[in-house]
Amino acid sequence: MPRLATAMASSASSFRLLLALLCVMSWSSAAANNGDGLVAGRGPIGTNGKNYTKVCDPARFASLGLDMSSFRYCDSSLPYAARVRDLVGRLTLQEKVDNLGDHGKGAPRVGLQPYMWWGEALHGVSDTGPKGTWFGDVVPGATSFPLVLNSAASFNETLWRAVGQVVSTEVRAMYNLGHAELTYWSPNINVVRDPRWGRASETPGEDPLLVARYAVNFVRGMQDIIINGNGNGNGRDDDSDPFARRIKVSSCCKHFTAYDVDKWFDADRLTFDARVTERDLAETFNFPFEACIREGDASCVMCSYNRVNGVPACADHRLLTRTVRQQWQLHGYIVSDCDSVRVMVRDAKWLNLTGAEAAAAAMKAGLDLDCGMFWEGAQDFFTTYGVDAVKQGKLAEADVDEALGNNYLTLMRLGFFDGAPEFDGLGVGDVCSGEHKELAADAARQGMVLLKNEAGRLPLDDSSANNNKVVRSVALVGLIQHINATDVMLGDYRGRPCSVVTPYDGIRKMVSATHLHPCDSGACAAPGAMALMNTVDATIVIAGLNMSVERESNDREDLLLPWNQTGWITAVAAASPDPIVLVIMSAGGVDVSFAQNDPKVGAIVWAGYPGEEGGTAIADVLFGKHNPGGRLPLTWFNNDYISKIPMTSMALRPDAEHGYPGRTYKFYSGSDVLYPFGHGLSYTTFTYNSTTTAASATLKIADQDHCKPLTFKPGVSFTLTVSNTGGVAGAHVAALYTAPPPEVDEAPIKQLVAFRRVFVPAGANVDVAFDLNVCKAFGIVEKTAYTVVPAGTSTVLVGDGATSLSFPVKVDLAVS
Numbered sequence: 109m110p111r112l113a114t115a116m117a118s119s120a121s122s123f124r125l126l127l128a129l130l131c132v133m134s135w136s137s138a139a140a141n142n143g144d145g146l147v148a149g150r151g152p153i154g155t156n157g158k159n160y161t162k163v164c165d166p167a168r169f170a171s172l173g174l175d176m177s178s179f180r181y182c183d184s185s186l187p188y189a190a191r192v193r194d195l196v197g198r199l200t201l202q203e204k205v206d207n208l209g210d211h212g213k214g215a216p217r218v219g220l221q222p223y224m225w226w227g228e229a230l231h232g233v234s235d236t237g238p239k240g241t242w243f244g245d246v247v248p249g250a251t252s253f254p255l256v257l258n259s260a261a262s263f264n265e266t267l268w269r270a271v272g273q274v275v276s277t278e279v280r281a282m283y284n285l286g287h288a289e290l291t292y293w294s295p296n297i298n299v300v301r302d303p304r305w306g307r308a309s310e311t312p313g314e315d316p317l318l319v320a321r322y323a324v325n326f327v328r329g330m331q332d333i334i335i336n337g338n339g340n341g342n343g344r345d346d347d348s349d350p351f352a353r354r355i356k357v358s359s360c361c362k363h364f365t366a367y368d369v370d371k372w373f374d375a376d377r378l379t380f381d382a383r384v385t386e387r388d389l390a391e392t393f394n395f396p397f398e399a400c401i402r403e404g405d406a407s408c409v410m411c412s413y414n415r416v417n418g419v420p421a422c423a424d425h426r427l428l429t430r431t432v433r434q435q436w437q438l439h440g441y442i443v444s445d446c447d448s449v450r451v452m453v454r455d456a457k458w459l460n461l462t463g464a465e466a467a468a469a470a471m472k473a474g475l476d477l478d479c480g481m482f483w484e485g486a487q488d489f490f491t492t493y494g495v496d497a498v499k500q501g502k503l504a505e506a507d508v509d510e511a512l513g514n515n516y517l518t519l520m521r522l523g524f525f526d527g528a529p530e531f532d533g534l535g536v537g538d539v540c541s542g543e544h545k546e547l548a549a550d551a552a553r554q555g556m557v558l559l560k561n562e563a564g565r566l567p568l569d570d571s572s573a574n575n576n577k578v579v580r581s582v583a584l585v586g587l588i589q590h591i592n593a594t595d596v597m598l599g600d601y602r603g604r605p606c607s608v609v610t611p612y613d614g615i616r617k618m619v620s621a622t623h624l625h626p627c628d629s630g631a632c633a634a635p636g637a638m639a640l641m642n643t644v645d646a647t648i649v650i651a652g653l654n655m656s657v658e659r660e661s662n663d664r665e666d667l668l669l670p671w672n673q674t675g676w677i678t679a680v681a682a683a684s685p686d687p688i689v690l691v692i693m694s695a696g697g698v699d700v701s702f703a704q705n706d707p708k709v710g711a712i713v714w715a716g717y718p719g720e721e722g723g724t725a726i727a728d729v730l731f732g733k734h735n736p737g738g739r740l741p742l743t744w745f746n747n748d749y750i751s752k753i754p755m756t757s758m759a760l761r762p763d764a765e766h767g768y769p770g771r772t773y774k775f776y777s778g779s780d781v782l783y784p785f786g787h788g789l790s791y792t793t794f795t796y797n798s799t800t801t802a803a804s805a806t807l808k809i810a811d812q813d814h815c816k817p818l819t820f821k822p823g824v825s826f827t828l829t830v831s832n833t834g835g836v837a838g839a840h841v842a843a844l845y846t847a848p849p850p851e852v853d854e855a856p857i858k859q860l861v862a863f864r865r866v867f868v869p870a871g872a873n874v875d876v877a878f879d880l881n882v883c884k885a886f887g888i889v890e891k892t893a894y895t896v897v898p899a900g901t902s903t904v905l906v907g908d909g910a911t912s913l914s915f916p917v918k919v920d921l922a923v924s
Contacts, residue, residue, distance in 0.1 A: 159286050162525060163524060164176060164182035169219050172216060176219070179194070179218065179219060180194040181195035181198075189351065189513075191520065191525075195218075195516055196513055198215075198218045199218070199220075199512075201495055201508070203217070207220075208477060208508070209489075209490055210446070210477065210488060211491075224239075224240030224289050225289070225479070226293065227289050227293065229275050229279065229330070230296060230310055230600075230601040231253040231271075231719065233250035233275060233603050234603040235603050241279075241289065242288075243603065244287075247287045247536070249607075250278050250539055250605075251275075251605070251606055252548065252603060252606070253275075254548070254716060254719040256295060256322070258555035258716035258718055259312075260318060260319075260322055261556075262865065263318070263738075263739055264865040265322075265325045267550075267554060269326070270329065270547060271326065272326040272327065273334075274547055275330060276329065279357045280531040280534050281538040283531075284531065285536065290522045291358040294362075295327070295359070295361060296362055297311065297320075297322070298311050299319055299396065300313055300368065300696075301368050301392070301760065301771055302771065303664075303696050303744075304663050304664040304667070304750060304755055305370065305658075305696065305755070307370060307600075307659070307660050308658065309716070313741025314741065314773070314785060315741070315773075315785065315859075316395040318863075319395075320396040320400070321399075323361055323404055324399055324403045326404075327361065327405070330357050330358075331357060331406070331407060332356065335530075350405065350437075351517060355407055355522055357522070358408055358518055359407065360408030361408070362412070363445055364421060364427065366382040366388075366412075366416050367413065369382070369414070369663065369756060370660060370661050371661050373665075375755065375756050377414055378451045379455050380413075380756070381416075381418060382415065382758050384417065385891075386893035387889050397409065397436075401436040401437065406438070407441070407518050409432050409443075410442075410443050410444070410445055413445050413451055420448070421448075422452070422473070423452060423458070423469045423470045425473040429473065433474055440518050442474055442476050444475055445479065449470045449475070449490070463492065464502055467494055467497045467503070470490075471497075476511040477515055539606075540606035545721060548719050549721035549724045549725055551719070552718035552722050552724070553725040553728055556713060556714070556716075557713070557714040558712075558791075559692075559783055559787065559789070562687065562711065563687075565687055566713075567730060568646050568730050568732070569731050577645060579731075580621060581644040581645050582615060582621070582622045582623070582645065582646050582647070583641050583644045584615060584622055584625065585632065585648070586651050587627055587671065593693065593723070594610055595654075596654045596655070596717065597610070598719065598720065599695070599717035605720035608723075610723045611650050611722070611727070614726055614728070615723070615726070618730075623640055623644060632679065641680070642685060647686070650693065651677055651693070652691075653669075653693065653695070653696075657670055658695055667697060667698060667750060668699055669699075677690065681709050689710060689730060690703050690709050690711070690713070691726060693715050694717075695716060697742055697745060698744070699745070700712060713730070713736070714740070732836075735790055736791070736838075737788065737839035738841075739787065739843065740788060743781055743784055745782060748780050752780075760772065761854055772785070773785035773786070773858075786841075786860075792837070792838050793832070793834040794831065794834075794840050796829065796842075796906055796907060797829040800915055802916050803826065803915065805823070805919050805920070806921075806922050807897055807919060807920070807921050824882065824917055825877070827875050828842055828875070828877075828913070829876075830873065830875075830876060831868070832868040834870060839866065839868075840867075842863065842865075844860070846885050846903065846905070847859075848898055849902055861884065880904075882919065886902050886917065897921065899919055901916045902916070
């Protein structure tokens with residue numbers, strides 16, 4: 109274990125010992141004021157009808173009949189850890205367990221305020237949950253960004269961090285106004301293993317590196333406090349203590365781990381046992397979480413409902429304590445997915461544990477906070493069974509103390525006790541600002557993916573350069589839920605948007621003569637539609653899915669368009685005098701091979717679920733105000749793929765014994781791919797060039813055959829020149845892959861190791877420098893779950909298809 113980890117483990121042991129030695133003090137109930145006026149979630153700190161921005165306010169304590177100076181946990185000159193020890197040591201056992209759930213009851217006897225931990229901010233501030241975050245009166249809504257999968261399609265790390273910064277700013281403003289708390293259980297960083305998964309919209313896609321980079325940047329955007337342009341977020345004198353690093357808003361990476369089955373026929377996430385190899389855990393499922401903690405310094409991890417190789421994720425000591433807290437060095441708390449502990453008893457019936465035994469097992473495994481029953485009037489599982497677990501001797505009170513210590517240390521870092529002067533000035537004007545709404549529009553634009561564009565059908569504009577006729581009138585055809593998408597574009601875990609620009613709104617701003625033709629589940633090409641299409645300059649069809657088809661607790665059974673859309677899209681295309689433009693709203697891939705192969709469908713755009721400004725972005729792309737540069741973060745398969753492998757098979761590599769093909773672009777080489785991972789067209793053309801035609805590296809190792817953390821030193825550097833050879837300026841994603849030596853068995857076909865999104869003016873060149881770490885870029889995960897670098901000739905590949913570039917890299921291993 110690295111020295112830092114050893115020191116932290118020692119510190120944690122000392123913390124537990126000190127807590128165990130503290131006497132539980134009995135305080136006068138006369139001074140407690142019985143908690144009158146303490147209302148969680150309806151103010152920053154609501155006490156006796158008045159809002160305070162911090163717990164440790166002398167006036168607030170006085171209103172409770174208490175003298176703040178007698179409570180060391182409010183002494184801001186002391187280290188956070190010492191203050192937390194004082195706070196926890198003052199609590200009775202009952203008060204302690206009362207604060208182990210997402211509805212923390214506080215302890216008015218000692219001045220401790222109730223706190224509602226559960227907040228969601230997947231793609232904007234959301235009121236999903238028990239109303240610790242709420243909209244109304246002065247805060248009618250918050251900026252609703254595109255769903256995560258859309259943002260991931262931008263392949264733009266700067267954008268992801270900017271979105272996190274805006275979301276956290278709006279949280280802080282709402283907190284000051286009494287509309288929010290400070291802990292938010294986002295982002296979702298599960299890798300999309302199967303195209304049928306219902307929660308694909310919430311995640312950054314199928315590639316572990318892409319997911320990891322999204323996680324790091326979003327979390328940094330949420331948590332880092334920018335001081336004089338420096339985003340390290342410290343704000344304290346002792347910069348060496350990561351547990352003292354102040355944070356803006358707490359961000360939580362979820363759902364740990366191997367979670368990507370919700371409800372698929374008889375398979376249910378509450379009872380599903382994910383049987384995974386150690387290699388797949390290290391290479392795919394755990395990879396983003398390690399980056400989220402090590403590089404993003406996330407202050408929270410959420411464990412998932414499912415079991416992993418027989419053990420519930422929320423009761424697995426190896427996963428929660430040994431891996432997350434000790435190996436990866438989590439500086440924060442671990443929370444259960446809501447009701448996960450109860451699920452062990454009620455649904456999974458794991459080891460036939462009683463409630464007290466399950467609570468003890470989870471806490472001893474490393475769980476700090478139980479998000480419990482989330483309907484009104486119900487209690488958290490820890491709160492219900494925590495006292496019994498201790499009294500029955502199944503759980504030590506020191507374990508309870510340690511969990512509370514992790515939780516309250518996080519709140520200390522957030523300024524819940526002391527305030528955060530940097531954010532005191534935030535208010536109504538910092539929620540739904542014009543700047544924030546423009547970022548939402550830009551994020552939607554950057555995530556749009558042009559899948560097909562035959563004969564330059566797009567853009568629809570008044571330029572003669574693309575040989576299209578001038579577009580002065582448009583027929584907008586589709587289901588009303590898509591063409592007037594006030595709901596569909598917002599996706600899941602949405603809040604209330606500032607406003608919504610639907611596709612109809614956006615297109616009508618471009619072309620005033622926009623004629624609506626809503627369809628239903630029957631035939632769409634009625635005589636009226638035929639007549640309409642013969643009178644306009646272009647026909648745009650908007651189709652796709654919605655949250656009734658793909659969402660949490662609902663996986664798809666196929667990859668087809670529902671509601672007879674395939675039939676009526678084909679009929680509309682056949683009836684249109686000119687090739688139609690098809691816009692798809694979905695998260696997971698859809699089998700639109702019928703449209704890809706139909707010459708009467710001139711162009712296809714994937715819009716995903718693009719958020720409140722989605723209509724603006726769609727119109728800007730269709731009419732050439734924005735040149736699409738997004739790339740698919742998922743492989744789109746033909747529907748035949750799903751008959752070849754069940755969702756419940758967790759293996760990524762091909763399984764010859766069962767005849768299962770591999771999963772994701774890294775391991776699938778079959779013929780069922782409609783659009784590959786990273787696919788995306790542009791209104792211009794790009795080429796690559798590099799002076800590097802071959803490279804070599806010697807990796808010195810000291811009597812070991814695998815790369816350990818902290819030994820990443822050797823590198824391969826080269827410069828890629830991206831040239832825009834067309835007539836339209838645009839952004840381009842340079843995606844860099846490596847392929848191992850062909851003689852290596854069961855290795856990935858290729859793997860993403862770096863990417864850059866660059867803007868290139870028409871006719872110009874941009875140089876992009878890449879510096880590849882040999883262990884990270886050329887390493888592969890062996891059956892042993894070690895990361896190894898194979899000797900021999902690997903290959904660097906940039907892009908796909910006609911614009912691709914590649915060169916060999918010879919790696920030699922030398923024992924030092």
